[in-house]
Amino acid sequence: MVTILQLIVSGLTVGAIYALVAVGFTLIYRASGIFNFAQGEFFMLGGMLAGIAMASYGLSYPVAALLACVITVIFGLALFLLGINPARSASPIQLLILTIGASLLARGLASAILGKDFVRLPQLLPWDVWRIGGVVIQVQAVAIVAGAFLIVSAMGIFLSRALTGKAIVAVAANTVGAQLVGINRVAVISLCFALSALIGSLGGILATPITLTSYDTGVMLAIKGFTGAMLGGVGKPYGPVIGGLLVGLLEAFGAGFLSSVYKDALALVVLLLVFALFPQGIFASRSVERV
């Protein structure tokens, strides 16, 4: 029983990180139809930049985190405004390849400038672990889950209450219709890239104290986040969140009961099964495929 609870705790922790990747991914995908392969790089940049800023330049935690977020958001905006927007006549596959290029660029720059070592960050809260019964809970894990919850809730409120947020929903629902009522498509999608990069960098900063971050963390994170988004479905706002959490739980239980070596493969097998069984996600009610 203790083992199972322990696995649930660690599963929810990584699941919250995947949920953040999935939410950021879905935000861009729904508004623009663009499959952003560089989604994981936002996390990598957030974690690495904050860690290096603290370790090498002696900045304080909040300043380092702010700096990391700003640089990552600039990268996200540049990806859209300098890369994707000028190439918008290209086919979806060509745009996918463009984001793969951006992902290689971010990885390459990170490994060359920030180094190839794992980067650490101090914990957000002064305590180390809590013991409840026999279950050990890292305090940072609670911070990750709570942080992810706050970020996702803030996003939800922004999208449903704020006028700018509603513009994003409008563009996602019908781009031409949104443009007809005077919504600036380029501005809205830029905002989505900026928000998605912000979510990513915050996620990276939250996760780094536990998972550590290196220049090549991004690709696997992007794949897992995408799996979460597909599992939960991109049609409902809570879909990617639940999908990401499920992927984390599956992975934790897979590592605990099957094989820790192949835990990464488990997410991929889940992805293939989802494609085969629930191509629209497990909560799907309508088709959102964009061709």
Place this chain on the structure above:
Amino acid sequence: MRNKLASPYAPPVIIAASIVLISCLPLTNFQVRMATLLFIFSTVVLGKNLLMGYAGQISLGHGAFFGLGAYTVAIGAARYGLSPWLLTAMSLPAAGVIAWIIGRPILKLRGYHLAMATLAFGSIFAMVLTNAVHITGGPDGMALDMAAVRLFGMTPRWSWYWICGGVLVLAMYLLASLLDSPTGREMRAIHDSEIAAGVLGIDVAQAKLRAFVISAVFTTLAGCCFVMFDRYITPQSAGILRSIEFVTMTVVGGLGSAIGSIIGAAIFVVLPQFLTVFHEYEQAILGLILVIIMVLLPKGIAPSLAGWLRSRRASSC
């Protein structure tokens, strides 16, 4: 003259002539090695071009087929003492069958879903290569112990130049004759519109599957050549990044262009040699090139170049 150049059989002839001409140049050992690698990767890209450029289907998992060929040869030779040539001959039909089994369900997916599903297959394969240490040697890879090949008394280096060059010309010839056949026309019809092709009575699933199987066999053959030439294979040579590199070579060179396939492969084989000064930044520069080409020449280098030449000729007339 122009009609002859436009013939689908022109590229294999041009490339065969180039291979002979290049061999007359006073090349250093290193340059011969580069040329051989270029031939190997061009063979992969040709297969990928059939799948992506003509049939219009993406695969981010072809690194696995490259690894399948290379590891079949390396494992078979090391554990069972079989001849690498025999293993190559065995691995090609095996790759075809595996591609057929995987391709049947997976090619029903489209666009991004197909990309991610193939990526998933490729990653799982790479994970097995990395973790099944007792069979594959794990992350350190495997060496291939093979007697030096001396074709007509040439040095091994030049022997491999001619073997891989011959494989490339053969692959180009097969591609050209395939595209000139009803199957090739079916594939191009699917690229333009799957629905229209289906309405015309083309078995869309079957044609896609054929393109997938053929490209997998080309990639496997290149993998076999690679391990016999390089005598070493690691999981990185068959991993996700390798798969992504294959797609990139295809798209940068130009979809649906045989010559473009070779240009695309050349950029990825030759460019890193010029970038050694910036070794640290190699990956970043490759990524940047990819982004710039997608923004400025989304059709790829060869078709954009051909379009530019055509428009120049039209304006000069």
